[in-house]
Amino acid sequence: MSFVDEFSEITRRDVPLGQYTWLKVGGPARFLVEPRSVDELEAVIQACLREEISLRVLGGGSNLLVPDEGVDAAVIRIVGEAFGQVSIDGTRVRAGAGALLSHVMSETVAAGLAGMEALVGIPGTVGGAIHGNSGTRHGDIGRLVKSVTVITGKGEKFVRQEDELSFAYRVSSVNELAVIEAEFELTQEDPDEIARRMRKQWIMKKSTQPLSFQSAGCIFKNPRGLSSGALIEQAGLKGARVGQCEVSDRHANFIVTQDNATAAEVRELIETIREKVKEVHGVDLELEIETW
Ligand code: EPU
DSSP: OOHHHHTTTTEEEEEESGGGSTTOOOOEEEEEEOOSSHHHHHHHHHHHHHTTOOEEEEOSSTTEEOOTTOEEEEEEEOOSGGGOOEEEETTEEEEETTSBHHHHHHHHHHTTEESGGGGTTOOSBHHHHHHTTOEETTEEGGGGEEEEEEEOTTSOEEEEEGGGOOEETTEESOOSSEEEEEEEEOEEOOHHHHHHHHHHHHHHHHHHSOTTSBOOSBSBOOOTTSOHHHHHHHTTOTTOEETTEEEOSSOTTBEEEOTTOOHHHHHHHHHHHHHHHHHHHOOOOOBOSEEO
């Protein structure tokens, strides 16, 4: 039986991926697969290996640029009940890779557990956040992680403990095909106090970032000791446009897209920014978003 026949209930062909990304651009996946359990995920990986179909994993799509030509691969979406559970035992929190950060945050804050609130306003899922060590200046997710269950491109599942993990500014050592779940250690604190801190950070974020627009958050990492947003603004690029994409007027490290924007336009704007910032400041900007 072929891969598509075997997994017909959870597989669709030629699915446009733009709808699953926050930039809302990008072409189709040859297959889009939504496994309903970890066992099914393992079986899908084995079948793709057998049929030599390449694999990609899609998290929340909030930090991702998909090319207009799409991807010749089976794209696995880690979503649904099997991957979205959050459970709390004392100060230990277990969350599925598909759980939204906002969901983990509301559960933990309500339970009087501090740590996750530093991530307020970051979209996306636990899996994506761990892979890219998402964070703000109040802290990143990596500092809270105790263990991560991953699955490799060969379908091997294992748990990586704290001493086998490393996290730095927007990078982690978690590079296997997919995260399945993670365990975090938080600290007990008065829920009102955590909520107050979270609200304050949220208000600040809303006032400085274009959160109501289509974007993938910050496009570039901050170079050591510098702010990409400030460098881009000082290079005179706020409001710079290519087609339906624009450097945000509110925060210059955000590219906002309108309907009908293309991935090629986003890429062109990224290149324009890089060249101009290099010319004006002599600084090479490094992408923060993931590109396929
Ligand atoms: N600035 C400008 N012009 C701009 C944007 C910023 O002059 O257009 C200046 C600000 O005035 C400020 C400095 O640059 O003096 C820093 O800006 P901001 O406070 O907005 O923080 P950031 O360094 O640009 C980082 C993260 C954000 C995170 C915020 C708040 C990176 C690349 N960005 O932004 O993360 O939300 O701190 O903690 O590390 C993301 O990773 O996608 C992201 C949005």
